Amino acid sequence: MSSNNLCYEENGWQTLKNHVEKINLPENHIKHLLTKKNRFNKFSQKGGGLFYDYSHQRLDDIAFIDLVNLAKSLKIKNLFNSMKMGETVNQSENRSALHTAARHFGNTPIYCKGKDVMPDIRRVLNEIKAFSRAIHNKEIVGSTGKPFKDIVVIGIGGSCLGPEFVSKALKAYAVSGMQLHYLSNVDIHNFGAIVSAIDPESTLWVAISKSYTTPETTANTLQAYDFMRSKGLDPSRHFVAVTSKGSPGDDPSNPMLKVFHMFDFIGGRYSVTSAVGGVPLSLYLGYDVFERFLKGAEEMDIHAAETSPEENLPMIAALISIWNNNFLGYGAQAIIPYASPLSRFAPHIQQLYMESNGKSVTKNGDFFKEDTGVIIFGEPGTNAQHSFFQLAHQGRPFPVEFIGVVNPQYNQYNSMSKGVTNHQELWANMMAQATALAVGKKDEENPAKHFSGNRPSSTILLNDLSPENIGRLLSFYEARTVYEAFIWDINPFDQFGVELGKKTASGIREEMVKRNENSSHKFDHLDDISKYYLETLFSGKI
Amino acid sequence: MSSNNLCYEENGWQTLKNHVEKINLPENHIKHLLTKKNRFNKFSQKGGGLFYDYSHQRLDDIAFIDLVNLAKSLKIKNLFNSMKMGETVNQSENRSALHTAARHFGNTPIYCKGKDVMPDIRRVLNEIKAFSRAIHNKEIVGSTGKPFKDIVVIGIGGSCLGPEFVSKALKAYAVSGMQLHYLSNVDIHNFGAIVSAIDPESTLWVAISKSYTTPETTANTLQAYDFMRSKGLDPSRHFVAVTSKGSPGDDPSNPMLKVFHMFDFIGGRYSVTSAVGGVPLSLYLGYDVFERFLKGAEEMDIHAAETSPEENLPMIAALISIWNNNFLGYGAQAIIPYASPLSRFAPHIQQLYMESNGKSVTKNGDFFKEDTGVIIFGEPGTNAQHSFFQLAHQGRPFPVEFIGVVNPQYNQYNSMSKGVTNHQELWANMMAQATALAVGKKDEENPAKHFSGNRPSSTILLNDLSPENIGRLLSFYEARTVYEAFIWDINPFDQFGVELGKKTASGIREEMVKRNENSSHKFDHLDDISKYYLETLFSGKI
Secondary structure, X not given: OOOOOHHHHXXXXXXXXXXXXXXXXXXXXXXXXXXXXXXXXXXXXXXXXXXXXXXXOOOXXXXXXXXXXXXXXXXXXXXXXXXXXXXXXXXXXXXXXXXXXXXXXXOOOOEEOOEEOHHHHHHHXXXXXXXXXXXXXXXXXXXXXXXXXEEEEEOOHHHOHHHHHHHHHOHHHOOOOOEEEEEXXXXXXXXXXXXXXXXXXXXXXXXXXXXXXXXXXXXXXXXXXXXXXXXXXXXXXXXXXXXEOOOHHHOOOOOOOEEEEEOOOOOHHHOOOOHXXXXXXXXXXXXXXHHHHHHHHHHHHHHHXXXXXXXXXXXXXXXXXXHHHHHOOOXXXXXXXXXXXXXXXXXXXXXXXHHXXXXXXXXXXXXOOOOOOOEEEOOOOOHHHHOOHHHHHXXXXXXXXXXXXXXXXXXXXXXXXXXXXXXXHHHHHHHHHHHHHHHOEOOOOOHHHOEOOOOOEEEEEEEEOOHHHHHHHHHHHHHHHHHHHHHHOOOOOOOHHHHHHHHHXXXXXXXXXXXXXXXXXXXXXXXXXXXXXXXXXXXOOO | OOOOOHHHHOOOHHHHHHHHHHHOOHHHOHHHHOOOOOHHHHOEEEEOOEEEEOOOOOOOHHHHHHHHHHHHHXXXXXXXXXXXXXXXXXXXXXXXXXXHHHHOOOXXXXXXXXXXXXXXXXXXXXXXXXXXXXXXXXXXXXOOXXXXXXXXXXXXXXXXXXXXXXXXXXXXXXXXXXXXXXXXXXXXXXHHHHHHXXXXXXXXXXXXXXXXXXXXXXXXXXXXXXXXXXXOOOHHHOEEEEEEOOOHHHOOOOOOOEEEEEOOOOOHHHOOOOHHHHHHHHHHHOHHHHHHHHHHHHHHHHHHHHOOHHHOHHHHHHHHHHHHHHHOOOOEEEEEEOOXXXXXXXXXXXXXXXXXXXOOEOOOOOEOOOOOOOEEEOOOOOHHHHOOXXXXXXXOXXXXXXXXXXXXXOOOOOOOEOOEOHXXXXXXXXXXXXXXXXXXXXXXXXXXXXXOOOOOEEEEEEEEOOHHHHHHHHHHHHHHHHHHHHHHOOOOOOOHHHHHHHHHHHHXXXXXXXXXXXXXXXXXXXXXXXXXXXXXXXXXXX
């Protein structure tokens, strides 16, 4: 029997189920919960450098205590610490999950299968520091002597979305003149648009792939090599790789400016603070900014590992997420940062969370009795208010996580409109949305103007968009994600669900290869549908 | 009694409900449906210039016929034609919904409240044509004599997302040297990042707002005016407006290079083919490209209005969407274009669909008995495969709409990897995902590698990313959206759900104004939560 499915009977899951009926009573509408004494004081916390407000959740004192008790009885804080100490928490792949070690600045060793991983991690960090400085000091330049100014990351999924989010969030810190591009999609439009925008002589390509066999990354790397050669440039002097030791990218017969190692104990979607993020972000922002980002993440890691459940921000967020999902029945969550530089934050968390927790099977191989991960989506506010918030207010409800930034950059642009600065207008809207969703407004005369309210949200506040705060925010969501998985007893570190599509694509690719090699190859032995698509592709016409 | 709620009893809704049990039987798993004779032939259609494949839906012959009968009995094709002919289909606001008139190139008049709207529409189109040509020919230049090369759209929601999607989709057609920027968010980071990237002397600002009172757009316009003045430039020679006749933006005492009119019979989220899209897109792409885009949209409008339900692509898509939502219980849908230039397509459709159909009340003021609009989200493939597709395959299922492009741009980059071009690899993946989601794979030994399959998808094919095809795709989704609303009998053209947040923000703004005017103004009379946020904002520290 699964240890997890135990939680139904023994660890308080059923107690919480029983409480749903009470929360659904009209007197427990959020507008009433908000009037309870000390509501805000009890349902908000500061920790790890962030502020987290969950006063607008459909949560009363009893539900909160029951959720905390669930966390305690499942000993998820111990699991988190086991993960952080290097235990083999990714059992299906027989690996540790040591993304937290990538930002461990303490002196203690961290053992993975009996070996301290810290010397390797520090060696790679020092290599990144030295290399990025040599690029910025123009000690390493392109093959024609021009300094590097266009960095193109070739990588997909975890090798793109995390660095993309962070580089956009910290754009204000970018090294002057440096541009960062992301070549992720195998779609040739992605490649074509980038090579139209770069100066090849000043371009440094950063190929990122743990195995160095990811089809998209292999195809794009090949295009890039051929493109550089077509410009009369030596690719080996314009390329670096981030890959596993001994992979095809780490092959001395394929010379490059530098190869940085990544490790099998850090999975793709958790790899922003490893060399995967470290190389492009240090090139784009400078190593010092990257190190500040790591230190912020470390602070939240420590908070997540050491703080008691009642005051543990990512654990509380995980419990609330599960409450909204498995108990109140919301199948989706929105992340709405009131900060344009966080425009790629939701897509990163969408990957982090949905790839980690979009599973049905517990570690012991039992099907979990309920749905696990939800759909995550989001766009920045106020933009989202003018887009899909009609549905959030009057259609199918979904919980929202607002993210606010107390101090903006660009304070020099301080013209006032309607008596407030742009930043104040932004905050007025962020505050108003949480209230309007929760409280609603009766309109008995015109049902089309009736707002039922009782729509839950949380708000996370950052003091500013500093590298440290972006690190804290990242670590908060990473910890929240694994805490949810620990409650369900699923493995948030594997991703077997992507394998079938890959395998099916291989079979189709083989048919294409045959046709490329022999233009009279027919697809008649295939099913109608495959045949139609393949013939359409090769004929060029629907 | 609502005409719509009739559909429960009289129009076949219950017949469909009864059929769900049958569809849920193991023998109706999609993998079995796919083996039925003529499956692909029966469940795919070409029309309006696009190809639409719904063979991988959880749909059998009976369900399809019952859905078509529902559409027929509700006479939604008549409703669509009424809309197109100018009837007051937006009853709550006493307006027509004539986005289709914006791309009507026929000679017939279109009457709205007794007046033919076509002369005004043609006048504005001619103004856009003349103005954009004068900009491209450098007959109109900036106040210091420099040609315009940076176009900044100031607009939010419908005044941004549509033009943004189209400009990215058609980037390959951009007028040489022209850059297009979007200043939508009131967040000062959006403004700061744009003014860091433009040359003010070569910048043309395009303020888009029907009422010209949208707070975000007003605030950003003010910042832009002050910025231009601070650079010693005359804003009136660097600004145009797209707004309603007689709005504060259409005021001769506030001179501008040009004011283009928009009309109250085209709502924001349906306005891409009006001057809202016309001005920025003609400046960025040239008027001729914009006109080709309109002509593609017109072709699909005609298909949507005139084709019988059995062969009507957007109507079938609407019926399938409702089948998946109200009958099979999926609360979200993904849009996955296998085309990087369509990276902002899902956010546009997210707005179009969720703002149109995120409602609970029918036109007659009754609460609809079931949920209406679903959550729409998406990212391009193959990127999405490396992000949230784990959940799509093994977690909570949701229907997917794939979009494929037969002929890519950038055919000059044709290096082969694994024996195929990048574009072929892209297609192999797109085809594979639809199959893998539908068919699944049994794994009795290892449940973590078991794929249940039976996960529905459709695929839309475009011949290429031409302006015409982008117009067809847009019109397909616009028609699909209103067809769904017509089935539910909700009004897809109003958006009362955004009002409460606006009103609540006004109250908060007033408090901020008081503090700005008097630094000793306290927030003690407010609730704990508002007080905390306001004090935090003004103190600058969480």
